[in-house]
Each structure stands twice: as structure tokens, then as C-alpha cells.
Amino acid sequence: MSATNLQALLRLLSQNAKVPLATAMSKVKELQAADLDSAEKISKVKVDALNPIFNDDKICKQVLAAAKRSAKKRAAGDDAGAAPSPKKKAKKGDLLFAADADAAAAASPEELEAALELPSSDADEAELEQTVLFTNRAPLALAFVFTLLKYSMPTQPLSSRLSLAQGYISITSRARAVYLGIESGKSAEEEGFGEGTPSVFITGKEIKVLRRWGYVWKRAGDQLPVDGSSAAEKNSEVPDEGDEPQVGEDEQPALWALDLEALKKSNNHAPIVSSASHRSTANAALPIYTPQSARSYLLRAFDTAPPSTDTQKKRSAAARNAEKESNLGRLLRALDLLYQSWATILPPEDLDKRTWGWYVKVRPDVADGVAGWGGKNSLRLADILALRRQG
Incomplete structure (x- = not known):
């Protein structure tokens, strides 16, 4: 995998799918071995194909959804794996807040x-x-x-x-x-x-x-x-x-x-x-x-x-x-x-x-x-x- 493709995959996981960076880095090799090293390839599989890699249904769904969004943008002419527009605010529900953490x-x-x-x-x-x-x-x-x-x-x-x-x-x-x-x-x-x-x-x-x-x-x-x-x-x-x-x-x-x-x-x-x-x-x-x-x-x-x-x-x-x-x-x-x-x-x-x-x-x-x-x-x-x- 080229450095450019690797960077695109890491951006997809850590920025678009909001997977912790450390986790994203640890999964790159496994995704590559499964021939799932791009947004386009990931977008064509089902959640079950990602489960052996991430072992977490929530993360699998996040990654699949992010891959589909990125693939759709590429088809429309956008750069694959590009980071979200800086003007777009993260949804409040995407973050884990201190007020709810002790009772989570x-x-x-x-x-x-x-x-x-x-x-x-x-x-x-x-x-x-x-x-x-x-x-x-x-x-x-x-x-x-x-x-x-x-x-x-x-x-x-x-x-x-x-x-x-x-x-x-x-x-x-x-x-x-x-x-x-x-x-x-x-x-x-x-x-x-x-x-x-x-x-x-x-x-x-x-x-x-x-x-x-x-x-x-x-x-x-x-x-x-x-x-x-x-x-x-x-x-x-x-x-x-x-x-x-x-x-x-x-x-x-x-x-x-x-x-x-x-x-x-x-x-x-x-x-x-x-x-x-x-x-x-x-x-x-x-x-x-x-x-x-x-x-x-x-x-x-x-x-x-x-x-x-x-x-x-x-x-x-x-x-x-x-x-x-x-x-x-x-x-x-x-x-x-x-x-x-x-x-x-x-x-x-x-x-x-x-x-x-x-x-x-x-x-x-x-x-x-x-x-x-x-x-x-x-x-x-x-x-x-x-x-x-x-x-």
C-alpha cells in the first residue's frame, strides 16, 4: 500500500468514521490483508465482513457508513477519503460528554x-x-x-x-x-x-x-x-x-x-x-x-x-x-x-x-x-x- 493510500485509509477511519487513531492504526494491516484497503472496497461489503477485524458492531457500522459516504463523494467527483468540511460541525450525539460518562x-x-x-x-x-x-x-x-x-x-x-x-x-x-x-x-x-x-x-x-x-x-x-x-x-x-x-x-x-x-x-x-x-x-x-x-x-x-x-x-x-x-x-x-x-x-x-x-x-x-x-x-x-x- 502506498503512503498516499495509507493516509487516505487512516483519514477514513479516524476522521470520517471517528475511530480512535490508535485503533485505526492497529487495524490497517488487517484491512489490507482482507483486501479492504480503500473506501470503495469497504463500501461494497456487509457489516459481517468487518466484524472479524474490529470485533465491535458499533465501530463496524461507523466504518461502513463512512466508507459509503466517501465512495459516494468520489463518484460525484470529490476526493476519496477527504476530511469533512471544516464548516460542518460535529453532531452533539457523536461525542461522549462528561455529564453522562459516570452513568454510561x-x-x-x-x-x-x-x-x-x-x-x-x-x-x-x-x-x-x-x-x-x-x-x-x-x-x-x-x-x-x-x-x-x-x-x-x-x-x-x-x-x-x-x-x-x-x-x-x-x-x-x-x-x-x-x-x-x-x-x-x-x-x-x-x-x-x-x-x-x-x-x-x-x-x-x-x-x-x-x-x-x-x-x-x-x-x-x-x-x-x-x-x-x-x-x-x-x-x-x-x-x-x-x-x-x-x-x-x-x-x-x-x-x-x-x-x-x-x-x-x-x-x-x-x-x-x-x-x-x-x-x-x-x-x-x-x-x-x-x-x-x-x-x-x-x-x-x-x-x-x-x-x-x-x-x-x-x-x-x-x-x-x-x-x-x-x-x-x-x-x-x-x-x-x-x-x-x-x-x-x-x-x-x-x-x-x-x-x-x-x-x-x-x-x-x-x-x-x-x-x-x-x-x-x-x-x-x-x-x-x-x-x-x-x-
Whole structure:
């Protein structure tokens, strides 16, 4: 596939179909292998043909609809895969807003956090060392950052850690896309969106955030701070109605990562406020990186290596998905063992600084530049375990 065709396909997925850029990149190779590497080809198939690639009915329908629109425009003389006119505003329903996020999957915070639980594994060290996965780089980086936040921001609930990790990956992916010429123009933040907004830094990237004042959840058993539970207990205190919550410098209420690119596309300049008494009116219009999208991405990203095409054809989609979930559980256990080994002697800021280097040492080998985007290769959990502190 030429660089031009690859860029057109990525624009179709990420801009027209509104598939997260990291997800779009990871699916390019699979679309190419299925001979679905253009809007015209995709527009001629049914949703069922896309399901083995995306494993998500909603995304499949979005991609098919976008492909049909692009193919229709090309037939009328427009450029295939061109981005929507900048004058056309995104529909409000296309964005996921902070006002609805906490209730998106459940009726209470406890139920939301429970619905977001990720697979776990009781595999011993010997089993982990023999495990070889098949994946691309973006979901592995997401898994690293997600695990890091368990130790660097231990008072954050699962939903917030997923949102923040997804925000980090999306920002990093866009910067890479601009560098390679796949995307162009200034970022939303460079254009002033989110100015004055609270932020956190994760492995050198500034993530704009929305404070979820008053969000109280039941802590999961795996969310224990390295240095005890006092911070969590303080964070669970509910402020009096109408009062501004008092949060220490090293403590944060639950957070959402703001999706400034979605905010830019919506042409929404709603103010971002920190006052508890005014948060419902302005912050309701702000799109966020949802924990559900991060969780879904992780669940479908880790195959067993080497993948056997003949075997996969004989197995049901449910069996393949179950295997991916098991693989994710093993990966998260290996990452947890890595961070546990260092957390007893390193402060959170040092864990943060080391995370990118650890990821680079174990990430799958792929081709350089545009050709490597979405490329998959083997990931040995033994390499992750070898990064643990010795002695």
C-alpha cells in the first residue's frame, strides 16, 4: 500500500468514521490483508465482513457508513477519503460528554467500576515466561501506562485510570501521525483549547483533565496505594453540598482525561470550571476519553503468537475473544509484577520516568515510519519480567 493510500485509509477511519487513531492504526494491516484497503472496497461489503477485524458492531457500522459516504463523494467527483468540511460541525450525539460518562454503563459509581473490571490471571512466573503474545505497539503502551497509574496515582478509580491512559495514547499517537505526515495542522491544545484547564503529567505528556468532584466509589482490591491507604480514605470524604472540595497538593479527586480534539471538532468553547457549585452547567458539554473505549481496545488487542490462520477459522469468535481476555490478564499480571518490584524503592515520579524506557525495550519490532503503523509482532512476557528489580 502506498503512503498516499495509507493516509487516505487512516483519514477514513479516524476522521470520517471517528475511530480512535490508535485503533485505526492497529487495524490497517488487517484491512489490507482482507483486501479492504480503500473506501470503495469497504463500501461494497456487509457489516459481517468487518466484524472479524474490529470485533465491535458499533465501530463496524461507523466504518461502513463512512466508507459509503466517501465512495459516494468520489463518484460525484470529490476526493476519496477527504476530511469533512471544516464548516460542518460535529453532531452533539457523536461525542461522549462528561455529564453522562459516570452513568454510561451503570446506575452507581460502584456498578460502573465493577463493569469496567479487566481480566486477571493466577498464572505463575514459569507460565508467564512461556507466554508469547501477538500485538501492535499502541495497546501495549496503553497497558503500560494503565498499570503505571495504579502506582503513580493510587487514589484514582479504575474508570479514571483507563480514561487517563487512553488520553495519553491518543495524544502520543496524534503527535506521531503529524510527524509522519498522516495528519497535519496544529493540535487542539496548540490552538488554545483547554487553556487554563487543570492537567496532570504522565511520562512527560501533559493531559488536560476534568475533576469529578463528589465521585465516591468503592475501591477495588487491586487499587492499594504503595504507601498505605490514607490518601484513599481522605479522597473518599464527601464535601458538604455547595462547598468547594478541599484537596491536598498530592491528592486529586477522581479525574477524566479531556478529549480536546473532539472539543475542537465540535467548535465548542464551553468554559471549564473547577467550582463545585457551577460544574454541572459548563462541564456537561466537555467530551472525554471514556474508560469503556480503553477497556474495549485492551480486550481485543492481544492474540496468541504465532497466530494460526487455519486454527482461527475453525474457532468461534467467542473462543478467540476469550483467549484474548486471558492473554490480557497475563500481560497485566506481568506488568504488575514489574511495577511491584520497583515500587518499594522508587517514588511514583521515578516509576513515571522509567515507564517509556521499559516499554521501548519490550515493544514488538515493526517496520520504521508509516509502513510500521498498525504492524504486529511477537511480545514475550519474559522480556517484561526481566525488567524487574533483581535482589
